[in-house]
Amino acid sequence: MIASCRAKRVAAALSLVAVLAAGGLSACARAADTVGSGSAESASAAGSAAVTPEVEPEPVAEEPVEQHDFECDYFYLDVPDDWVRDDSGNEPDDGTMIWGVSQEDFGYHFFCIRRVGTDPDGYPVNESGGLDVFVGNPMGGAEYYGTATGGMDIYTLEVSADFLSEDRATLTLKTDDAETTPQHDYECEYFYVDVSDAWRGTFQVEESASSDGTLVVGFSVQLPGGVLPTTWVRVGESEGTPVDEVLGTTSDGKEVTMEHGASPFIQPITENGGATITLK
Structure with a gap:
């Protein structure tokens, strides 16, 4: 009887030890899980807080300067x-x-x-x-x-x-970058004249003005063989003077006329010569 009671107490003690052991292992497992989770979260937070290095922009290649001989x-x-x-x-x-x-x-x-x-x-x-x-x-x-x-x-x-x-x-x-005013071979306040390439640089211009405000501009060019194309352009009073052609009237009401020599200077432009006149 005594032996039986002792055996039961030993069995009970062993059962209690098993239960405590199992509980302790379970607690350890839960603690380990908690520690692992905290470590992962800490690592994640640390990664989020890390500073991303700035990326230097690639330098823009300059266009090569055009070289000339x-x-x-x-x-x-x-x-x-x-x-x-x-x-x-x-x-x-x-x-x-x-x-x-x-x-x-x-x-x-x-x-x-x-x-x-x-x-x-x-x-x-x-x-x-x-x-x-x-x-x-x-x-x-x-x-x-x-x-x-x-x-x-x-x-x-x-x-x-x-x-x-x-x-x-x-x-x-080379030309100016900005739009420039057209250049003419001759220009005054009333008209301008454009001369052919064949005559440009060799033609002559003579100006004269009278007391009554009349302006006379003579154009001529010396050609081989003694040919001298000539035209006189008169701005203002033309009464009593020869007139071959009336060009028109200026903005202030002055008449513009032309008188030609034996060969006219003002004539349609060709590869051999010629010149044009335009009123302003």
């Missing part, structure tokens, strides 16, 4: 890539095209030269070309090329072989 305030000139610049003017000893430039009182002189063969006496045979660019004031034979920045007129004169062409040098005028 020669450039001044009023124009630039480009030559083929296989041309070699040598301002000394030394003649080449092979087929290389040598080119150069020199600044003159009138503007600029350009030249090109290359050896193309040998004559029977052993002397070199060269191909050469030249271009004079006049800035503002042309010389005899120069042709009007265009108006550059600042209203500067540019004239050109080629010598020997062509210097300017599609497969040779190209000349480009």
Whole structure:
């Protein structure tokens, strides 16, 4: 009987130990879960609080500046890539095209030269070309090329072989960025005159004004063979004077008339000459 009671007490004690053990393990498991969850949340919070590094913007590439073989305030000139610049003017000893430039009182002189063969006496045979660019004031034979920045007129004169062409040098005028007022060959408060390329730079203008306010402007150009196209434009009183053509009336009521010489200066423009007049 005593042994039976002792056995029951031992069994009960063992059961209690098992229960406590199980409870302790369960509590440990719950504690571990709690600690793990807290660690994860802390890690998440730490990640959210981290500062994202700033990304430097990529630098914007600048557009390359256009390069030219020669450039001044009023124009630039480009030559083929296989041309070699040598301002000394030394003649080449092979087929290389040598080119150069020199600044003159009138503007600029350009030249090109290359050896193309040998004559029977052993002397070199060269191909050469030249271009004079006049800035503002042309010389005899120069042709009007265009108006550059600042209203500067540019004239050109080629010598020997062509210097300017599609497969040779190209000349480009610089112009003002802003829209400029059209330039005319002659202009006064009543009218303006535009002259053909063939006559531009060689025509003459004479002005005279009388006490009664009459303005007379004479235009002429000397051509080969003694031909002298001439026109007188009169603004104001024309009574008693020859009149070949009445152009119209100015804004202040003055009549504008023309008188021509044997060959008129004011005539339709062609490649050989001519000029036009326009009332304001």
